[in-house]
Amino acid sequence: MEKDASFLFGGITFNRKKFATDFDRFKGHKTSDNSLEKLELVENEKSEMEDATNTCVGKKRKRKEKGTVPDSVDGFSVFKNSKLKKEAASEENDQSANELLEGKKEYHRQLERDALFRKLHGIHVSGSNVPSPLHSFAELRSRYKCRLYLLRNLAELGFKEPTPIQRQAIPVLLSGRECFACAPTGSGKTFAFVFPILVKLKDTSNDGVRAVILSPTKELAAQTTRECRKLAKGKKFYIRLMTKKLAKSGDFSKLRCDILISTPLRLQFAIRKGKLDLSRVEFLVLDESDKLFEPGLLEQVDFVVNACTNPSILRSLFSATLPDIVEDRARTIMHDAVRVIIGRKNSASETIKQKLVFVGSEEGKLLALRQSFAESLNPPVLVFVQNKERAKELYDELKLEDFRADVIHSDLSQTQRENAVDNFRAGKTWVLIATDVVSRGMDFKGVNCVLNYDFPDAAAAYIHRIGRTGRAGRRGEAITFYTEADIPFLRNIANVITSSGGEVPEWIMSMTKKKWKKHRPQRETISTQPDI
Numbered sequence: 234m235e236k237d238a239s240f241l242f243g244g245i246t247f248n249r250k251k252f253a254t255d256f257d258r259f260k261g262h263k264t265s266d267n268s269l270e271k272l273e274l275v276e277n278e279k280s281e282m283e284d285a286t287n288t289c290v291g292k293k294r295k296r297k298e299k300g301t302v303p304d305s306v307d308g309f310s311v312f313k314n315s316k317l318k319k320e321a322a323s324e325e326n327d328q329s330a331n332e333l334l335e336g337k338k339e340y341h342r343q344l345e346r347d348a349l350f351r352k353l354h355g356i357h358v359s360g361s362n363v364p365s366p367l368h369s370f371a372e373l374r375s376r377y378k379c380r381l382y383l384l385r386n387l388a389e390l391g392f393k394e395p396t397p398i399q400r401q402a403i404p405v406l407l408s409g410r411e412c413f414a415c416a417p418t419g420s421g422k423t424f425a426f427v428f429p430i431l432v433k434l435k436d437t438s439n440d441g442v443r444a445v446i447l448s449p450t451k452e453l454a455a456q457t458t459r460e461c462r463k464l465a466k467g468k469k470f471y472i473r474l475m476t477k478k479l480a481k482s483g484d485f486s487k488l489r490c491d492i493l494i495s496t497p498l499r500l501q502f503a504i505r506k507g508k509l510d511l512s513r514v515e516f517l518v519l520d521e522s523d524k525l526f527e528p529g530l531l532e533q534v535d536f537v538v539n540a541c542t543n544p545s546i547l548r549s550l551f552s553a554t555l556p557d558i559v560e561d562r563a564r565t566i567m568h569d570a571v572r573v574i575i576g577r578k579n580s581a582s583e584t585i586k587q588k589l590v591f592v593g594s595e596e597g598k599l600l601a602l603r604q605s606f607a608e609s610l611n612p613p614v615l616v617f618v619q620n621k622e623r624a625k626e627l628y629d630e631l632k633l634e635d636f637r638a639d640v641i642h643s644d645l646s647q648t649q650r651e652n653a654v655d656n657f658r659a660g661k662t663w664v665l666i667a668t669d670v671v672s673r674g675m676d677f678k679g680v681n682c683v684l685n686y687d688f689p690d691a692a693a694a695y696i697h698r699i700g701r702t703g704r705a706g707r708r709g710e711a712i713t714f715y716t717e718a719d720i721p722f723l724r725n726i727a728n729v730i731t732s733s734g735g736e737v738p739e740w741i742m743s744m745t746k747k748k749w750k751k752h753r754p755q756r757e758t759i760s761t762q763p764d765i
């Protein structure tokens with residue numbers, strides 16, 4: 234983390250009023266935090282009352298002892314009535330005390346039920362007053378008065394029940410709490426932050442941009458925009474993707490926009506041009522937050538965060554990998570945020586079968602790749618290499634073969650990149666050679682295999698790359714080639730494999746863990762052509 238991160242999110246305070254929605258759901262329900270407060274309040278009042286009664290009784294006793302208080306006398310109703318009233322009041326007190334006690338017990342029973350339910354779904358939370366997880370999408374209506382169109386859209390998308398991250402992060406955000414969340418790749422994080430935004434914004438308005446979603450890449454920003462529109466279907470919201478053209482010449486003072494999805498650079502550019510006011514932004518999502526916190530993007534992100542000056546803004550951080558340093562930073566600035574971790578932090582999805590393959594040297598890789606494709610090519614396959622030069626080289630080697638290869642990297646035009654993604658999605662391309670430009674967040678449905686032709690430069694990169702397969706509960710396969718030069722870094726990947734239920738040879742596990750600095754060795758050119 235760079236030093237300048239210190240002012241990231243500075244000056245924003247948590248608005249306690251935001252608890253109101255979640256408290257509301259407990260109205261008439263004995264388990265609310267609010268009712269707990271009430272309980273405590275009334276209990277205090279009750280004990281004060283008891284003290285007062287005791288004092289009275291004491292005084293009465295004393296007076297009685299002194300013989301100054303007459304017993305009730307027939308015909309003197311004033312004494313009789315006051316005694317009856319006292320008895321009735323004390324009965325009422327007893328009754329409400331019992332009810333309150335029962336309410337308190339029920340509140341604790343609810344906490345236990347929540348804990349059990351979270352355990353069942355691998356949900357780990359920390360923070361105060363964490364709202365109960367969702368048991369079903371239908372609860373969104375009863376608890377948060379979510380509009381019917383949203384539930385209809387979820388049903389149309391074929392979503393039967395919330396994923397674990399959705400079960401917990403949606404209530405957190407809908408309760409007006411900030412959130413940092415870490416959940417495996419392909420586990421539905423996108424809807425976990427898009428859904429609350431749509432519920433809370435209710436309708437389109439003329440107020441300007443009210444929600445901003447930051448994504449580290451243009452591809453991911455475009456995908457999130459599409460997902461957002463899918464969920465908002467049937468409702469007139471202005472959901473815009475920040476394109477190059479919009480950033481350059483869009484006049485946001487004249488353009489309706491409720492939700493804006495952008496990369497940090499484009500957003501920074503538009504703000505600097507003075508045509509974009511983010512002072513009314515109510516929701517700011519940093520998707521793939523650990524990537525956004527990396528040097529290079531951090532300054533731009535910081536700029537955007539500082540432009541969102543609404544004091545009651547709700548910020549949230551989502552990623553499949555949440556390094557301690559990012560979490561620590563988030564903790565110091567998001568004081569009342571809820572932390573939601575699904576499964577084990579920084580681990581891969583358990584639906585991916587992971588395999589390490591020793592290929593000796595760089596030369597061995599092409600051979601191993603061809604052999605692997607010849608034995609069992611199960612398209613679509615995503616092949617990751619270290620950089621764009623190597624992506625071009627590998628593509629040159631494979632383009633003439635009959636497994637319909639294509640390539641995507643940052644040197645291609647936006648249209649070429651979009652075409653590469655679309656063709657792969659449509660099944661026209663079987664093998665897509667890629668750099669890390671598509672390693673995060675991209676939801677290519679049905680990728681059967683991810684092949685790390687070049688060893689990833691960090692454990693987080695590994696988790697995101699292989700996370701392009703095995704999504705939304707489907708099975709997937711991940712193969713990672715390693716050479717002699719990669720061996721010192723094997724242990725870090727091996728840890729990811731074992732923590733998601735996979736097996737690795739004992740000798741790898743007995744290696745010492747390398748303090749991971751980005752492992753980007755100089756690799757030999759990919760070519761079977763003889764050197765001239």
Ligand SMILES: Nc1ncnc2c1ncn2[C@@H]1O[C@H](COP(=O)(O)OP(=O)(O)OP(=O)(O)O)[C@@H](O)[C@H]1O
Pocket residue numbers: 391392393394395396399416417418419420421422423424552553673674675676678700704705
């Ligand atoms: N409740 C649900 N039931 C079934 N499928 C769902 C549900 N929610 C989301 N999905 C689907 O799961 C897939 C993965 O979702 P998404 O892209 O949000 O994952 P993610 O957690 O953001 O992954 P990554 O970490 O790679 O960005 C998508 O195809 C999405 O449509």
